[in-house]
Amino acid sequence: MNITEQFKHIFEPELLKEFEDKAKHITVKEGDIILDIGQTVRVIPIVLSGTLKISRMDDYGHELLLYYVSPKESCAMTFTCCMQQFPSEVKAVAEDEAEFLAIPISLMDEWMMKYPTWKSFVMKTIRARFNELLKTIDQIAFQKLDERLIHYLKEKSKATGTSLINLSHEQIANEMASSREVISRLLKKLENDKKLLLYRNQIKLLKDL
Amino acid sequence: MNITEQFKHIFEPELLKEFEDKAKHITVKEGDIILDIGQTVRVIPIVLSGTLKISRMDDYGHELLLYYVSPKESCAMTFTCCMQQFPSEVKAVAEDEAEFLAIPISLMDEWMMKYPTWKSFVMKTIRARFNELLKTIDQIAFQKLDERLIHYLKEKSKATGTSLINLSHEQIANEMASSREVISRLLKKLENDKKLLLYRNQIKLLKDL
DNA sequence: TTAGAATTGTGACAATAGTCACTGTTCACC
């Protein structure tokens, strides 16, 4: 899709022109690692299509999904990291085939001064991501695994825009920092409760989940 | 202490002058609620002395400590909330008697443009708080309660600047979203392991904790 | 000084989550 068209209600025309001139258009395929923990942030991504998955890893390779970056969105942590050239604390992976604009970090500062819509976009993004992290904290601190699983499935469904989730139980367990058997059992229980249907590598969410 | 003196290495003189002219000097005592969940952010606090405790609550009143705001620091979430006039998602309580500068949120934007040190302070604060939230997530997602307790005690000690922690087991359990009996038992175990000493309403951390 | 409140200690048990071992099923590919 035409970038100017997609963003014309968000950014001023002069900024859209800058996008055209200075941002690189990047396409990645499912599973590609866009940014790993410890890597220096070199560009700010603005998603055009597809979804990026942002997650946290511990020292033993355990993963925890933090949030998704959907089209027209960006990741707050790149803003703050790049402005001070710090390495990334999180991992960004393409959830499916995705396109994004890569904006050189050197423009951040200039644009913040020059374009009110950019400043507002940055602030909105930071706020939104703070709230996502708080939601994640709520989940793991206050909720049991069965409720967390339901929340996870709903978020995944929202991010991909479909009630068909193409993941193995093992993959789900990994993203939730849990174990396969436990997730299998909980999913089975949800199926018995008519909340979803289980297939191989696929889960169909039903309306009363 | 003189404000100009305390901040002269952080902010430019013109900005310090603005502090003197436009910021309110507020003193609160231990336990005072500076900002509750749902309240609109009206000022940006910059701590002069004492410590603020930032925590998250669930719908049933369970609490989880997120991080502390120490002298010369501020809370990132007020920045982003106030710039768009959103209600607060977290609770801020005075950990002990504390003084802070209250900066009217209307100045935020102007100062961001005018004072490079202010912009840098804001960005640094946002980055630091993101990382604190990630550390909190690491703790609850990847660590067992005994490790979390040790981490909690060390952070508390760092925040208050002493190895004497004046809290009941119940208070600790609350801040960690756990239960009193469990915390009591874990503390007892740490005492047996010569990591700390237990008294009524007080814990003395030993050097090999 | 003494009653009541707050704090701490502890045993018994329940609930939740994780691990191990093994089975059966489905799929891809030669």
Place this chain on the structure above:
DNA sequence: GGTGAACAGTGACTATTGTCACAATTCTAA
């Protein structure tokens, strides 16, 4: 069509955390 890999189901067990009940201790304030 057959074979091995990936995926899913399940029972048995363990570990961790939470809950309940109650005792013991210490503090506070009348």
